[in-house]
Amino acid sequence: MHGEQMAEEFPVVGLDTDAREAAELLASQRLPGLIVADENGAPYTVLPASQVVRFLVPSYVQDDPSLARVIDESLADQVADKLAGVSVRALLPKELAELPVVNHDDTVLEIAAIMARLRCPLVAVVKDRKIIGAVSASRLLEVAMTPH
Structure with missing residues (x-):
């Protein structure tokens, strides 16, 4: 099976998309x-959704998770407000890793290798430089675990 056959429709956002809108999309559709x-x-x-979570958690709490226990719940409830007026660009790490993109004709193993390495x-699936969908880790496992 190839990337094009495994690819599923997947939301695409821009660098200047509102971060709160992106987070709501992640949450409402339970996307990875x-x-x-x-x-x-x-x-x-x-x-990754985990990068949005990382953005929301203050660095001092990331450094010492025991501090999370002493933070007032009303303050914790306001953590999503940190996304106000922020773009997706601000959520991304300063240094980007290799682009998580595969070709439409890549095999299951080629796609798995890229996911594992990165x-x-x-991963986004492209054909003629256009995004045609995505393959999630759960979709890849579904294909890999199905007897052929």
């Missing part, structure tokens, strides 16, 4: 991440 496209609609990177929960 979002494909981020550049100004020309070409794949730029993948924004530790990415999904």
